[in-house]
Amino acid sequence: MTKDPYAALGLSKDATPDQIKKAYRKIARTCHPDLNPDDPAAEARFKEAGQAYDLLKDPELRRRFDAGEIDATGAEKAPRGYYRDEARRPENPYTQSRTASGGNPFGAGFDADDFFAHFARGRGAAGHDEGFGRTSSGDWPGQDTRYRLAVPFLDAVRGSKTRITLPDGSALEVKIPEGAHDGQTLRLRGKGEPGLGAGRPGDAFITLDVTPHPDFERDGDDILVTLPISIDEAILGGKVPVATVTGVVKLTVPPGASSGQVLRLKGRGVKGRSGKGDQRVTLRIVSPPKIDDELKHFMEGWRANHAYDPRAGKERS
Numbered sequence: 001m002t003k004d005p006y007a008a009l010g011l012s013k014d015a016t017p018d019q020i021k022k023a024y025r026k027i028a029r030t031c032h033p034d035l036n037p038d039d040p041a042a043e044a045r046f047k048e049a050g051q052a053y054d055l056l057k058d059p060e061l062r063r064r065f066d067a068g069e070i071d072a073t074g075a076e077k078a079p080r081g082y083y084r085d086e087a088r089r090p091e092n093p094y095t096q097s098r099t100a101s102g103g104n105p106f107g108a109g110f111d112a113d114d115f116f117a118h119f120a121r122g123r124g125a126a127g128h129d130e131g132f133g134r135t136s137s138g139d140w141p142g143q144d145t146r147y148r149l150a151v152p153f154l155d156a157v158r159g160s161k162t163r164i165t166l167p168d169g170s171a172l173e174v175k176i177p178e179g180a181h182d183g184q185t186l187r188l189r190g191k192g193e194p195g196l197g198a199g200r201p202g203d204a205f206i207t208l209d210v211t212p213h214p215d216f217e218r219d220g221d222d223i224l225v226t227l228p229i230s231i232d233e234a235i236l237g238g239k240v241p242v243a244t245v246t247g248v249v250k251l252t253v254p255p256g257a258s259s260g261q262v263l264r265l266k267g268r269g270v271k272g273r274s275g276k277g278d279q280r281v282t283l284r285i286v287s288p289p290k291i292d293d294e295l296k297h298f299m300e301g302w303r304a305n306h307a308y309d310p311r312a313g314k315e316r317s
Helices: 017-031 040-056 059-066 082-088 112-121 153-158 231-236 293-306
Strands: 145-152 160-165 171-176 185-188 204-211 217-219 222-229 238-244 247-253 262-265 279-285
Touching (some): 017 040, 040 059, 145 153, 145 160, 153 160, 153 204, 171 185, 231 238
Parallel strands (some): 145 204, 222 279
Antiparallel strands (some): 185 204, 217 222, 238 247, 262 279
16 A cells, blocks of 8 residues: 555655655665665665655645545546446436337346446456457557666766666666656656557656765756865865766866855756756865964964954844
8 A cells, every 4th residue: 555645754744845855865865775775674665755755746746635636656536436426327328228128228237336346356467357448359558567766876967778677577678868867757668568469568657766976966957066175275276176977077276265165167067958057066175184283383373464354244233
């Protein structure tokens, strides 16, 4: 049974979109299968959280779930008793005595409850009734299948190919397009369940779960990183190595750089519809692990003659 999406994320129904996103990321970081290869409970929680996030991050799907129009999987929910009520309607042509012989078209003694109970019991493995609704030729399209696929952050950004093992033991090759994002669903035509007779096979839908990266964060088509720099690099400037999604490059740090200053590497982001985004680098000045006497005396002398207040004008009233 699919868990309530709010419960799967440990949230109440009044959770904000930001709270939903943070709750999902927290679970993804701790329960991802790559981090817990031999823990089926963690994998199950990761999958539940992913399905819950897919539903709740979409405002329209969330509204419809809250209104009881769809279930936790996103499937439509018919109003309670709809099919039986419809079958019993006096104006329903299939329950009126309007056949040429004047009798019930389903035969004497037809009971809607028995009919639908039998219909539910007789559904085939492909999710369709073996006789109900089939074309006269016996052809029937195959069922669509849905899977979730964990994708490393850099594989999603760069694009890659991978294989997933299906429940029957067969394998399915999946091409991850460059710039793929978390929650994106890929459609593989004809890779679902086989059809009956000459019916076409169904499609396979693959929803991507992109694993968070310890160094990179994505913001639209931009990549965000934090770059530690030394005191002398901040004061004097220079060329500093920085990691990007495609490798290490040299970043020019201007003289007099400050912590929190953001520098931009053009075209070093993620491929999008209008080209590649940028990489935004936030500088963070890091003091030496040990302050020796030479540095201490130098700074004391410098402060005596060049003192300044970086907080001037920032005091609270």
